[in-house]
Amino acid sequence: MSAFKELVKSFPKTREYIRDFFVYGFKTRDEFQYKSLRTYDNERRRLESWLSPYVRKDHVSNGYNISLAIDSNLLDTNPLFRVWKTKSFTDNDIILHFLILDLLQDGTKLTAEEITDSLMAKYNTIFDTQTVRRKCNAYEKTGLLNRKKTGKTVVFFIDNALAFWIRANSSILDALAFYQMAGNFGIIGNSFLEQFDFSNKSFRVKHSFFVHTLEDALLLTILDIINKKTGAKLEIKSTKTGRTRAITCIPLQIFTSTRSGRRFLCGYINKTRRFTCFRLDAIKKAVPEEIKSNDGYNIPGYDELIKKLDKNRQQAWGVSFQSTENHHTERLKMEVHVIEPDENYIVGRLKREGRGGTVTKKEQNIYIYETEVFDCNEMLPWIRTFTGRIISLECTAKSVERRFYRDLQEMYYMYQICG
Amino acid sequence: MEIFSEIYNCYYQVLRHLLCRQDALTIQDIRRQVCSEGFEESMLSIIPKLESGTWDLFEKDGSLYRSKISSSFTTPVSKLEKSYLKALLSDPRIGLFLSKEQSEELNGMLACVTPLWKQEQFCYYDQFSDGDPYNDEKYRYNFRTLLYAQKNCKYVDIDYTSPKGNRVHHYYVPARLEYSVKNDKFRLLALKDAGHGRIKLETLNISRIQTCNITEKTYSKDYNLNSLIRNSYYKEPVKLLIKNKRNTLERAMLHFANYEKNTTKIDSDTYECLIYYNKSMETELLVEVLSFGPTLAVKGNEQFLRKLKERLKRQYDISMR
Numbered sequence: 170m171s172a173f174k175e176l177v178k179s180f181p182k183t184r185e186y187i188r189d190f191f192v193y194g195f196k197t198r199d200e201f202q203y204k205s206l207r208t209y210d211n212e213r214r215r216l217e218s219w220l221s222p223y224v225r226k227d228h229v230s231n232g233y234n235i236s237l238a239i240d241s242n243l244l245d246t247n248p249l250f251r252v253w254k255t256k257s258f259t260d261n262d263i264i265l266h267f268l269i270l271d272l273l274q275d276g277t278k279l280t281a282e283e284i285t286d287s288l289m290a291k292y293n294t295i296f297d298t299q300t301v302r303r304k305c306n307a308y309e310k311t312g313l314l315n316r317k318k319t320g321k322t323v324v325f326f327i328d329n330a331l332a333f334w335i336r337a338n339s340s341i342l343d344a345l346a347f348y349q350m351a352g353n354f355g356i357i358g359n360s361f362l363e364q365f366d367f368s369n370k371s372f373r374v375k376h377s378f379f380v381h382t383l384e385d386a387l388l389l390t391i392l393d394i395i396n397k398k399t400g401a402k403l404e405i406k407s408t409k410t411g412r413t414r415a416i417t418c419i420p421l422q423i424f425t426s427t428r429s430g431r432r433f434l435c436g437y438i439n440k441t442r443r444f445t446c447f448r449l450d451a452i453k454k455a456v457p458e459e460i461k462s463n464d465g466y467n468i469p470g471y472d473e474l475i476k477k478l479d480k481n482r483q484q485a486w487g488v489s490f491q492s493t494e495n496h497h498t499e500r501l502k503m504e505v506h507v508i509e510p511d512e513n514y515i516v517g518r519l520k521r522e523g524r525g526g527t528v529t530k531k532e533q534n535i536y537i538y539e540t541e542v543f544d545c546n547e548m549l550p551w552i553r554t555f556t557g558r559i560i561s562l563e564c565t566a567k568s569v570e571r572r573f574y575r576d577l578q579e580m581y582y583m584y585q586i587c588g
Numbered sequence: 589m590e591i592f593s594e595i596y597n598c599y600y601q602v603l604r605h606l607l608c609r610q611d612a613l614t615i616q617d618i619r620r621q622v623c624s625e626g627f628e629e630s631m632l633s634i635i636p637k638l639e640s641g642t643w644d645l646f647e648k649d650g651s652l653y654r655s656k657i658s659s660s661f662t663t664p665v666s667k668l669e670k671s672y673l674k675a676l677l678s679d680p681r682i683g684l685f686l687s688k689e690q691s692e693e694l695n696g697m698l699a700c701v702t703p704l705w706k707q708e709q710f711c712y713y714d715q716f717s718d719g720d721p722y723n724d725e726k727y728r729y730n731f732r733t734l735l736y737a738q739k740n741c742k743y744v745d746i747d748y749t750s751p752k753g754n755r756v757h758h759y760y761v762p763a764r765l766e767y768s769v770k771n772d773k774f775r776l777l778a779l780k781d782a783g784h785g786r787i788k789l790e791t792l793n794i795s796r797i798q799t800c801n802i803t804e805k806t807y808s809k810d811y812n813l814n815s816l817i818r819n820s821y822y823k824e825p826v827k828l829l830i831k832n833k834r835n836t837l838e839r840a841m842l843h844f845a846n847y848e849k850n851t852t853k854i855d856s857d858t859y860e861c862l863i864y865y866n867k868s869m870e871t872e873l874l875v876e877v878l879s880f881g882p883t884l885a886v887k888g889n890e891q892f893l894r895k896l897k898e899r900l901k902r903q904y905d906i907s908m909r
Contacts, residue, residue, distance in 0.1 A: 175629045176599075180592045218628040227852070240848035240864070243814045251598065251627070258594035260642050266600065267607060267645055270664070271657035292656050294644055311595060312667030331665045331697050341673075341694070343735065344685035348676055351767050353705055357672040360596045364663050366605075371738050373777065375768040378845050386591050392705050409835055422708075427715045427770040429842050435711075487713060506906055514751070521718045550879035557899035560906055577903065579882035584893075586900045 173211060175218050176257035181453065184383045186212040187252055188450065190237055219251045241377040245369045246349065249379050250359045261296070265304045268292050270313065270327065278317065278324040281305055335365060342367045350374040354385055378430020384449040388423070391434055391455050395420050398471040400460030401436070404453045417458055418445065419471065421478050424488050433488050437474050444478055446488035481543075486524060489544035496565060499545045503538045503552060504531065504560035515558065522551065535560065545569040549576075589668040599634060602626050607645060610659045612652035615639065668704070675703035680722045684731045712769075719772030720795045730800045731765070734776055738762035743805040746778075747798040755798075761807040763789065763816075779811065789816045791868060820866040821848075824889035826873065828861045829854070836883040843876065860887075874899070 177183055213235060217224050225238040239248055272287050273279065279287065281302035288294045288301070305325045308314040314325045335341050342362065346369035349358030362368060394401045401420050406413045418436030424446055425432045433446035439460050460468060469477065481490055484498055492499055507515045519528045519538045526540030542548065545566050552562065552573065564570045581587070594600065602625045606618060618638060622631045637643040638653070646653040665673075676682055677695055686694070721727050737744045741761060748756045760778035767774050774794040782788040830840050837859060841851065848864040865873050874895055877884055886893050 175627055175633055176597070214629075218630075221628040225850075227850070236851070238848065238850075241846045243817060243848070253591055254596055254598040254601075255627075256592050256594045256597050258597060258599075260637070262594055263600065263603065263643055264645060266595070267603065267657055267661070271661055274658060274661060292644075310667075311589070311593065312670060313595065313664045327664050329662050329664055331670065332662050334694070334697060335665070336662075338686075338690055338694075340685045340687075340690065344676065344682060347681075347685070347765075347767070348679075351769060352676070352679065353710065354591075354672055356591055357669055357704075361665075361669055361672075363601050364665075364669075371735060371765060373764045373766040375766055375775075376770040376846055378842065380842070380845060389589065389591060389704075392709065395709060396702075408838060423710050425710060425712050427712055427772075429839070430845065431842060482711065482713075485713070517718075521716045522714075524714070524717075549881070553879045553881055554875040556878045557902040558906070559903060560909075576881040577907070580900055581904055583882055583885055584897050584900055586897065586904050 173214060174257065175215060176255050177215070178257050180253075180256075180386060183212070183215070183252060183255075187216060187249065188380060188383055190216060190235060215255075219255060220248055223248050239379055241374060241379060245373070246359060247355060247377070247379045247382055249382050250349075250356050252383070253356050253360075253385075261300060262304075264294065265296065265301065268294060269301070269304060269308070273314070273325065273327045274329070276326055276328070278326040280322060280324050284325065332365075335361075339367075343371065346370075347372045350377060354388070356382055356385055376427060376430075381430045381432060381450070384432060384452075387449060387452055387455060388432070391420055391423070391449075391452075394455060394457050395422075397457060400458050401455050402458040403434075403436075403447060403455050405447060405451050406453050408448070408451050413453065416447070417460055418447075419460055419468075419474060420455075421471075421474060423449075426487070435478065435488070437469075437478075439468050444481060444490045446490075483525065484542050486540075486542040486544060487547040489547050492543050492566065498541050498543055499564060499566040499569070500541045501539070501545045501548060501562070501564045501569070503555070503562050505536050505538060505555055506558045506560050507534055507536055509534055515555075546572075549573060589666075589671065591668065595663075595666065598626060599630065602630070602634065603643075603645065604661065604663065607655040607657050608659045608661055609655065612649060612654045613646075614651060615653070618653065667701075670698055670701045671704040674698045674701045675705050678703065678707050683722060684728055712772075715769070716771050716773075720774055727795060730797050731774065731794060733800050733802060734762045734765060734794065734797075737802050738765065741807045743803045743807060745799075745801045745803055746792065747800075748792055749796050749798060751793075751796070759803065759805075760790070760792075761787075763811075763813050765794070766791070777813070779807065779816075787811060787816075789813075789820065817866070820868075821864045822866065822889065822891070825849075825862040825864045826877070826886065826892050827888040828863065828877070829885040829887055830859045830861055831883060831885075832857045832859065833883060836880065840880065840884060843880075847873070870895075 220237060223237050223239055225236050226233050227236070268288055269284060272284060272291065282298050284305065285296055285298045285301045288296055305314055309316040309325065315328050317324050317326070342365060345358045345361050346367065349355040349362060349369065350372055351374045352358065391401070400417055403416045403418065404413060405416060416438070418438045420434055420436045422435045423432055424435050432449040434449060434452065435444055435446045438445050505515065505519065507513070516528060516536055519536065523538055523540065526538050529537050531537050545564050546569055549569065549572065552559070562570060562573050602622055605625065606613065606621055615635070619631060619635060622634050626634065638646065645656055647656060673694065677691060682691065734744065743759045743761055746758060746760055750756055758780060760780055762776055763779050764777040765774055766777050776792045776794055778790050778792060779787045780790050830837055840861065844861070844863055849861055851859055851861045854860050863873065874892065877886060877896065878899065886896050
């Protein structure tokens with residue numbers, strides 16, 4: 170039996186475990202479905218090691234629950250960033266990292282052979298030139314080293330000008346302290362801060378959904394495909410059924426919900442000739458793939474698709490581009506009771522949250538909100554937030570109307586509301 | 589370019605800090621540092637590698653460890669980090685932090701770098717449309733003043749217009765600048781003297797601050813912001829029963845992920861979720877719970893349940909008119 174290791178080689182398996190612990194926070198050992206119970210034990214032990222200050226254990230009848238107690242209002246950083254800092258490495262990796270970078274700190278330009286000799290002379294450490302060259306080439310790719318070829322000679326060197334500029338301009342570190350919590354790829358901002366021994370003590374983020382950092386490597390791959398303006402083959406695992414399927418599409422844009430933190434890839438599917446959104450947390454893998462038309466249909470060019478998407482997005486409430494009842498779009502009208510002027514903030518809400526819908530005053534204390542979107546079903550959660558004020562709701566998709574009133578009746582029953 | 593790379597590994601950071609120490613270290617010093625910066629079990633991996641000399645990065649001098657590298661060691665900025673910085677330069681909020689000259693200088697240094705993403709590649713489809721005016725000079729000035737005061741524990745003299753239109757004038761100590769992604773707004777979490785040596789926490793919208801001036805006075809006492817926030821929580825959390833239909837469980841867990849909560853399984857498809865909150869979060873939480881419709885059942889606390897029922901009763905009465 171191999172010894173337990175705190176660091177891991179690859180990220181995808183860890184991503185699933187952490188997500189389940191974080192999102193659900195109540196699965197016991199027996200309820201985990203991935204692989205063996207020993208795998209569960211090892212993953213749990215790693216999670217406890219990486220995130221120990223945030224792990225909570227609650228005893229229940231069939232064992233104990235492990236969950237992550239993370240309240241974003243109380244934290245200066247995302248604890249799940251720690252998960253990204255667990256990549257395993259070899260003994261040579263860590264030694265060469267420090268010695269080569271130290272050797273070249275002053276901007277000296279050296280060949281791989283000269284670096285090998287200097288490692289011996291300066292640090293009394295023996296490496297073969299091949300190993301040193303491989304590391305230098307790898308670091309050239311990551312950008313830690315620069316490479317210059319003069320004739321047949323290749324030299325490696327460090328350009329630390331940017332690092333020194335950052336050190337001299339602390340306001341960029343303030344910016345990074347903010348963006349690591351509130352922006353895309355916060356993990357990179359966080360690594361930056363660590364590199365410069367700076368930490369966030371000034372900012373908090375409300376409505377921060379920490380779990381979504383786990384999708385950042387996938388997001389990086391998808392953005393790369395988007396930049397290449399090519400197609401992609403996606404491996405998608407249904408969060409409901411657990412089944413995996415493959416889909417090809419042309420990735421166009423990332424849709425983000427600020428209310429749940431969920432992120433979606435919006436792509437064009439040639440087969441259905443539609444825009445469709447896929448949850449990033451359901452995408453297991455994305456690889457570039459050229460999209461070919463099988464039926465003679467001329468696939469629109471990338472720029473044309475972006476234009477079409479921009480136009481279509483005006484009528485998407487959320488992430489759905491398909492109407493409920495086979496109309497192109499559906500109209501929705503809601504009459505809202507607002508006691509003026511005390512409740513004028515409700516009118517403000519309709520305007521700023523109504524995503525392009527019109528707000529008009531019908532008479533004293535009554536306002537009408539109207540909009541036309543692809544899928545009014547998506548609007549229901551928002552409409553329900555006006556419960557207590559909705560005089561009437563009309564929708565060309567009658568199923569939406571029915572569902573709204575049926576849900577209301579159910580709630581009256583649940584909470585014993587009657588005249 | 590990879591995010592999951594050993595160059596960002598936690599062990600590398602711990603080792604860098606150890607190696608940049610100018611003084612010779614004992615193994616106890618090293619243990620302490622690994623304990624405070626590493627993962628819980630990192631010591632089991634790192635210490636044997638250093639003791640055995642497998643990671644040949646220290647000269648051993650008896651029981652002391654002397655770093656082989658220079659104390660001014662600086663890790664260069666990687667391509668991924670440069671690309672990230674370049675993307676940030678297009679963010680409308682960057683002007684709150686960097687002057688025009690700094691932005692231009694940084695942009696110049698990153699001239700050959702491709703941004704990691706472009707603003708137009710992301711669509712925040714449900715973000716409120718009345719975000720803060722990040723390009724407004726007064727707003728920027730107030731933001732920078734507050735940030736300076738926060739970092740230096742300075743009292744600020746603030747003239748503020750409340751949401752109800754009342755003009756308020758007080759001295760505050762900025763505790764944190766809080767950003768809401770949903771509202772696209774910054775708020776100031778500020779300490780205010782509550783008399784008898786006590787302090788209380790108040791929240792101000794930065795865009796509503798009319799004037800903001802730093803005073804000579806410094807707040808020198810220790811305070812624990814999280815204790816202040818936690819103390820503001822109601823003793824009884826909201827208790828929700830979640831029936832796992834229409835994928836409600838997962839939606840609710842993600843939706844309420846930014847609250848402190850505790851979820852337990854009651855039976856095969858029912859879960860109980862306790863959510864901790866304070867008065868300032870109450871209306872927002874109530875509205876969020878309502879958005880789920882009948883798939884969530886509120887079982888407590890009494891006050892929250894009463895407010896929910898009041899809204900439903902009002903809806904019932906409107907519907908019956």
